[in-house]
Amino acid sequence: xxxxxxxxxxxxxxxxxxxxxxxxxxxxxxxxxxxxxxxxxxxxxxxxxxxxxxxxxxxxxxxxxxxxxxxxxxxxxxxxxxxxxxxxxxxxxxxxxxxxxxxxxxxxxxx
Amino acid sequence: xxxxxxxxxxxxxxxxxxxxxxxxxxxxxxxxxxxxxxxxxxxxxxxxxxxxxxxxxxxxxxxxxxxxxxxxxxxxxxxxxxxxxxxxxxxxxxxxxxxxxxxxxxxxxxxxxxxxxxxxxxxxxxxxxxxxxxxxxxxxxxxxxxxxxxxxxxxxxxxxxxxxxxxxxxxxxxxxxxxxxxxxxxxxxxxxxxxxxxxxxxxxxxxxxxxxxxxxxxxxxxxxxxxxxxxxxxxxxxxxxxxxxxxxxxxxxxxxxxxxxxxxxxxxxxxxxxxxxxxxxxxxxxxxxxxxxxxxxxxxxxxxxxxxxxxxxxxxxxxxxxxxxxxxxxxxxxxxxxxxxxxxxxxxxxxxxxxxxxxxxxxxxxxxxxxxxxxxxxxxxxxxxxxxxxxxxxxxxxxxxxxxxxxxxxxxxxxxxxxx
Ligand SMILES: [Zn+2]
Ligand SMILES: [Zn+2]
Numbered sequence: 001x002x003x004x005x006x007x008x009x010x011x012x013x014x015x016x017x018x019x020x021x022x023x024x025x026x027x028x029x030x031x032x033x034x035x036x037x038x039x040x041x042x043x044x045x046x047x048x049x050x051x052x053x054x055x056x057x058x059x060x061x062x063x064x065x066x067x068x069x070x071x072x073x074x075x076x077x078x079x080x081x082x083x084x085x086x087x088x089x090x091x092x093x094x095x096x097x098x099x100x101x102x103x104x105x106x107x108x109x110x111x
Numbered sequence: 112x113x114x115x116x117x118x119x120x121x122x123x124x125x126x127x128x129x130x131x132x133x134x135x136x137x138x139x140x141x142x143x144x145x146x147x148x149x150x151x152x153x154x155x156x157x158x159x160x161x162x163x164x165x166x167x168x169x170x171x172x173x174x175x176x177x178x179x180x181x182x183x184x185x186x187x188x189x190x191x192x193x194x195x196x197x198x199x200x201x202x203x204x205x206x207x208x209x210x211x212x213x214x215x216x217x218x219x220x221x222x223x224x225x226x227x228x229x230x231x232x233x234x235x236x237x238x239x240x241x242x243x244x245x246x247x248x249x250x251x252x253x254x255x256x257x258x259x260x261x262x263x264x265x266x267x268x269x270x271x272x273x274x275x276x277x278x279x280x281x282x283x284x285x286x287x288x289x290x291x292x293x294x295x296x297x298x299x300x301x302x303x304x305x306x307x308x309x310x311x312x313x314x315x316x317x318x319x320x321x322x323x324x325x326x327x328x329x330x331x332x333x334x335x336x337x338x339x340x341x342x343x344x345x346x347x348x349x350x351x352x353x354x355x356x357x358x359x360x361x362x363x364x365x366x367x368x369x370x371x372x373x374x375x376x377x378x379x380x381x382x383x384x385x386x387x388x389x390x391x392x393x394x395x396x397x398x399x400x401x402x403x404x405x406x407x408x409x410x411x412x413x414x415x416x417x418x419x420x421x422x423x424x425x426x427x428x429x430x431x432x433x434x435x436x437x438x439x440x441x442x443x444x445x446x447x448x449x450x451x452x453x454x455x456x457x458x459x460x461x462x463x464x465x466x467x468x469x470x471x472x473x474x475x476x477x478x479x480x481x482x483x484x485x486x487x488x489x490x491x492x493x494x495x496x497x498x499x500x501x502x503x504x505x506x507x508x509x510x511x512x513x514x515x516x517x518x519x520x521x522x523x524x525x526x527x528x529x530x531x
Contacts, residue, residue: 018342019173019330019342020342074361075358075361075362075364075365076357076358076361076364078327078330078331080126080334083126083138083335084124084125084126084127085126085127085128085331087128088115088125088126088128088135103334105330105334106342107173107282107326107327107329107330107361108357108361
């Protein structure tokens with residue numbers, strides 16, 4: 001019935017980190033992940049949930065504050081949803097779809 | 112959400128929302144508009160002349176990589192007639208600069224530009240690795256920043272080039288405006304907001320064509336054009352952006368995206384109110400300000416931009432306290448235009464004292480300086496005095512850096528409006 005999720009109720013998506021953020025995630029730019037299709041409260045998985053999920057399940061570095069402050073993505077980090085600025089997609093309320101590509105780029109590092 | 116159409120072509124899907132005006136653009140329109148605006152900045156300020164040889168201060172990071180790419184594009188599109196080349200500084204930091212220099216070398220091939228690399232070791236006899244092994248990690252960004260400014264000038268001189276462009280963006284300028292506002296450093300505020308800085312002694316002009324470009328758009332430009340740039344933070348300033356004025360700027364942008372350019376414009380307006388004797392004197396033409404290489408940021412590191420180093424908000428609080436006791440016998444210039452109300456005499460609203468800039472040449476190296484000995488030579492003197500005789504002493508130095516040097520450093524940094 002559910003065309004969005006796989007058999008285990010997970011959404012396959014690609015998450016990428018650049019601009020220095022990869023240091024927090026196994027020093028690896030591209031991650032293929034299976035995100036639970038619903039959040040803690042049973043609602044469809046959105047970007048806010050993805051960010052929480054990444055902090056809990058994918059982050060290897062200790063400097064969580066480099067990625068998240070005050071419960072949301074740190075100012076100075078750009079979020080692109082399938083190459084579009086997340087501001088065009090409803091920011092952290094954007095509901096993830098199968099095979100989405102989410103890119104986090106830090107602009108805080110040296111230029 | 113249905114896809115938003117591009118505000119310009121109305122055909123493609125909008126991927127970018129511009130921070131300064133919320134305009135929603137497709138990739139092609141964004142790239143074209145970004146380039147056109149840089150072109151407008153260049154022509155409005157007459158930054159270049161035909162046939163001019165221009166060195167791009169290249170760190171391999173996003174800003175200078177975008178600058179090189181855009182200048183190449185514009186030079187060809189509008190026939191500027193510029194001879195562009197890349198000038199890189201090798202600070203001598205193993206595992207950091209080695210990698211970023213590889214990026215610059217690839218850029219030289221990609222953009223078909225000659226590349227010149229000047230090293231701290233050949234210029235000063237010290238690599239940053241050696242400096243850090245002597246003084247420890249604390250305060251090393253000061254050395255790096257001071258050395259870098261001279262290094263770009265010296266590299267350009269070696270190439271016979273009189274114009275160096277750097278990748279300073281609107282966020283960098285806004286950050287510097289904020290810092291100097293908080294410090295009450297009007298001379299530096301004036302220099303930092305100027306798009307062109309020239310120094311009488313070195314004859315090397317500096318300019319920042321990306322001055323009005325948002326860092327966010329620079330990163331998006333690099334992303335959408337697929338540019339090859341390097342992003343690892345300098346290993347000696349891993350916390351460089353923590354508690355910094357940078358964080359403040361980024362938080363402002365999150366609340367109101369136009370804030371960054373607003374701060375830049377406010378800085379420019381305030382700079383216009385600074386008397387020429389204070390800012391270092393105008394040299395013909397508008398928006399040209401003489402400097403001794405200090406205008407670009409605050410001697411931080413992590414990039415050729417000399418971005419302010421971390422924790423400076425906390426440092427500044429300390430400095431401001433110290434400054435209260437640091438009023439020495441400076442040449443006094445009263446900023447006019449402020450009616451003095453005799454009834455206010457009891458309050459603290461005294462006219463701000465500003466130090467008059469007097470430029471000369473460093474007695475040791477000949478570099479432009481307001482002191483007999485320039486900042487780099489002062490730092491080198493301290494380093495050379497304490498150069499360890501054997502390798503074993505290096506580890507002992509780690510914790511306890513030279514007290515004389517530390518004292519000298521404090522003298523160099525705490526006095527407001529004081530250029531050394
Ligand atoms: Zn368009
Ligand atoms: Zn000198």
